[in-house]
Amino acid sequence: MTSAAGLAAQFAELILAVLLAPMLTGWVNQCRAWLQNRSGPGVLQPYRMLLKLFRKEVVLAHNASPLFRIAPYVIFACLALSAAIVPTLSTDLPLNAAADAIALVGLLALARMFISLAGMDVGTAFGSLGARREMMVGFLAEPALLMVLFTASLISHSTSLATIVGTLAKNEFVIYPSLAFAGVAFTMVSLAENARIPVDNPATHLELTMIHEAMVLEYSGRHLAMIEWAASLKLFVYSCMGLALFVPFGIAEGGDSAGILLALPVLAAKLAVGGALLALIETLSAKMRIFRAPEFLGIAFLVAVLAMLVRVLLES
């Protein structure tokens, strides 16, 4: 059942995701810098950052439990696994038999739970504050994400991501209005989930409004490196999920290696455009007050519900 080419594609995807994720983050930061008329640190800055953090020693709080120490690795593993599930290069992935879209959301939830627990572990005010906010954003964003995935599942009659992407990519060019709604909802969810500007500011250590940064304040050295790397991976996973659902063209069908080689530059181009768009959204919008976040995500959820309604009532 699992072909050698499939295994190769699976490993290629995983390694590619882990290696390229910081570059995507760097690209987004670079685009933001250009849009704000700064020269920017270059796309390789996240790698230098990771290298620096890996060289530094780890400082632990006295009352840190073992959970605090294993959490970065668990989070990184969760996100690496979800990167392996989302089809980026080929739709012939052995892991897809094991995990579908719902399992993917579960994996992301597991990562979120661990980062929140770790945030509260040491017992500082900032950590618990960030953890609570993260859970609030998470429990509002998750149903919306599920609804988006269900809409795509309704189109392809399967919750397996590879089948969804395969169906969408293989079809003659068909326009699904429901996917337009789902796309809007997905964009809103990914902005919230990746601690991007309308909901959280990824570049702040100063404000009382921070979410992601508040949770990881206690981390240092290689632990912090793992968490930062995992955050980049999360952005990469969400971007790839969006690309797979809404612009699946150019992905390799089945296990032919030529297709995979062709899919690679296509993926890079799509990610570059997606990252630039993200930077544009971030530059154009102002950060919301934290109490506006439930409203923002509520709207995302309702738009996702609308996508399902349009799919069920209009397109069937």
Added chain:
Amino acid sequence: MLHFLSLHAAELINLCASLILLIAFAMLAQRKILALINLFAAQGLMLCVSTVLVAFVSGQAHLYWSALLTLVLKVLLLPWILHRLIRKLNVKWDVETLFNVSTTMIVGIVLVILAFNLVQPVSQLAGAVTKSTLGIALASVLLAFLMMITRSKAVPQVVGFLAMENGLVLAATGATHGMPMVIEFGIALDVLVGVLILGVFFFQIRERFDSLDTRHLEKLKET
């Protein structure tokens, strides 16, 4: 390009109709008055595109005129008048809604389900390419109604009224390939004059109450 259009015209019309519905929801959730007017202009643009597509598919030449009318009136003229009114009235403040946004959106979703179900038997009868847009048209009319009900300031209420007219035109092009040209011109003139008169009303209301909140009007009594 033309080949592509004729292949996918029905889907593109559906897409435009869905975007009109999406914009209707965005208007429902929008607090800021300037953004509201821009959204209204965007809805008009979508309506214009979908009318052109229907004209292209059905070969009805008068629908091109209807699309042009929509473009001039609803995308350019009315938003420009509203922008001018707002500048003159100096009301760039936030629009407050009566209920909170989430509740309004949930009511909106219920309205969409209601509209889709109501239209189901009717659209079975309609033979046009665009029968599925009828449900969306009714839904946008109901959503515009909802917006008029939930807003207390005068300007958003007028925008809701105009958005309702957008929904009606969408229904007309979807179900029967548009209304006769005379009626369409009549409605366009009505809308234009309506906005001009309401613009005068805005000034009167503000002069009387120092605010554009229409709830003040409930206090008016002959004594």
